[in-house]
Amino acid sequence: MSPRNIIQKCLETSLDLIAICDHNSCENAGAVMREGGRQGVCVLPGLEICSREEVHILAVFGQLEQALAMQAWVYAGLTGQNQPDVFGYQIVANEDSEVLGENPRLLIGAVQLGLGDIVRQTHALNGLSLSAHVDRPVNGIINQLGFIPPDLMLDGVEVSYRLPLSRARRSLPEIGDRPCITSSDAHFLKDIGRACSVLRMAAPTIAEIRLALRDDQGRGVVV
Amino acid sequence: MKIKELVDRFGLQVAAGEAGLDRDARGGYCGDLLSDVMANAPLGCVWLTVQGHLNIVAVAVLREMAAIIITGGREPDAETLQKAHQEGLPILRSPHSAFELAGRLFTAGVGSASGS
Numbered sequence: 224m225s226p227r228n229i230i231q232k233c234l235e236t237s238l239d240l241i242a243i244c245d246h247n248s249c250e251n252a253g254a255v256m257r258e259g260g261r262q263g264v265c266v267l268p269g270l271e272i273c274s275r276e277e278v279h280i281l282a283v284f285g286q287l288e289q290a291l292a293m294q295a296w297v298y299a300g301l302t303g304q305n306q307p308d309v310f311g312y313q314i315v316a317n318e319d320s321e322v323l324g325e326n327p328r329l330l331i332g333a334v335q336l337g338l339g340d341i342v343r344q345t346h347a348l349n350g351l352s353l354s355a356h357v358d359r360p361v362n363g364i365i366n367q368l369g370f371i372p373p374d375l376m377l378d379g380v381e382v383s384y385r386l387p388l389s390r391a392r393r394s395l396p397e398i399g400d401r402p403c404i405t406s407s408d409a410h411f412l413k414d415i416g417r418a419c420s421v422l423r424m425a426a427p428t429i430a431e432i433r434l435a436l437r438d439d440q441g442r443g444v445v446v
Numbered sequence: 447m448k449i450k451e452l453v454d455r456f457g458l459q460v461a462a463g464e465a466g467l468d469r470d471a472r473g474g475y476c477g478d479l480l481s482d483v484m485a486n487a488p489l490g491c492v493w494l495t496v497q498g499h500l501n502i503v504a505v506a507v508l509r510e511m512a513a514i515i516i517t518g519g520r521e522p523d524a525e526t527l528q529k530a531h532q533e534g535l536p537i538l539r540s541p542h543s544a545f546e547l548a549g550r551l552f553t554a555g556v557g558s559a560s561g562s
Contacts, residue, residue: 276499277478337499337523368501369480 225320226254228412233264236416240427242283242406244269246330247297249290250315256287258318265427271355272297272341273333279355279362280338281381282345285429289348296344300336303329338364342376351429351436352376356383356408358395365397377401379436383408384418388446402436404444421445447471447556449513449536452492456550458515458538462527465534469512473557476544480505487511492556494544498522503529513537517544 233241241259243252243266252268259266268290269283284290304327305313313326334341345352354364354371357380364371364380371380379402382391388405392398404420423443424431434442450467453460460467472490477483478497487493487509494515495502503526506514513536516522522537530537540547551557 276497339523339525366479366481368497368499369484369505370501372499372501 224412225316226251226258226318227320229255229415230258230262230264230266232412232415233259234262236419238264238416238419240265240267240422241415242267242269242281244271244281244283246271247273247294247301247332247334248313248326248328248330249287249294250326252290253287254316254318267429269350270294270297272336273331273362274338274341275333275335276338276367277333277362278338278364278367280341280364281353281355282341282348282350283353283429283432284348284350289350293345293348293350297334297336298328300334301328301330301332302335303332305329305331338372338375346376349429351378351432353378353404354380356381357398358382358386358391365395370397371399371401378433379404381406381408384414388420388444402438402444404436447554449492449538452513452551452556453538455554456540456547458540461516461522461537461539462530463513463534463536466513466536469536471512471556474548474551476548484508492551494548496520496544498526500526500529502526503533503535506530506535507533511535515540515547517542517547 243255249268249270256266267283268287272280282293310331315323342352354377357363357365360366382405391403405418407414407417409415422435424435434440449469471492473488475487475491476494478495484505489510491511492513493511494517496518515538517540519541
């Protein structure tokens with residue numbers, strides 16, 4: 224999963240826009256953004272945060288600085304040290320696949336921050352807040368919390384590659400009328416592109432994605 | 447057994463819902479996955495969990511629970527306590543783990559035909 228390999232795989236699978244969302248971290252997003260910029264793939268920085276409720280929630284931003292500010296806030300709520308022999312090495316690499324260092328934090332853990340606060344902080348930094356893989360038993364919001372809290376100000380929900388977007392609302396009535404997308408949730412190179420969403424937008428920006436999720440001004444999620 | 451009695455016997459801290467302390471505990475349940483609790487917790491039970499999100503109040507009301515006990519010394523969210531107060535649903539806190547507290551409750555007869 225080096226930055227160059229990720230972008231190469233995006234080109235092969237015709238992806239125009241991706242988000243790099245590591246667990247509770249965005250330290251590898253910058254290198255992929257730079258590599259994507261060189262090769263014509265738009266890369267947004269983000270984090271997949273594991274909340275206090277052990278729900279996975281995505282925070283996706285337009286600018287790296289916003290994502291780094293989110294990361295600093297998340298790190299302040301994250302305890303524990305990684306054990307590489309148990310959880311694997313948490314490498315930070317540049318676009319030339321050079322290892323810059325290792326992240327010592329226990330990124331697999333849950334942060335001591337509630338979902339409501341995470342959504343509010345994401346919005347304060349002008350990011351999009353999406354509940355991740357809501358169809359999944361592990362760390363999906365519906366399984367963890369029984370249902371999606373009605374007052375949680377999500378910008379949308381994501382279903383995993385296992386559930387086609389066209390069937391998502393029927394299969395999971397808990398989604399209701401919330402905007403819904405799908406993505407690969409790729410943890411390995413081979414997973415990139417196994418699911419994707421088609422968004423009708425004027426440009427690959429956070430503002431346009433927000434409009435598309437709201438089905439506003441001619442923008443939309445094509446199902 | 448009345449919730450009030452559980453509070454006194456097991457040194458539970460009443461964090462919200464004093465109005466419901468006269469309820470009877472009919473059985474118990476342990477779980478932190480709310481989808482599981484919604485599906486399987488017995489009606490009228492006391493529920494032991496570390497989950498402190500607002501949704502626990504809705505789950506407890508749905509299963510007509512007598513009370514929620516937050517274990518491991520955890521703090522439920524402020525809005526959870528507020529909602530539980532409105533619902534008259536006791537939220538109790540214990541420094542002990544669910545394993546330990548459930549063992550004590552069961553031994554005391556909560557969950558068995560004679561004690562419930």
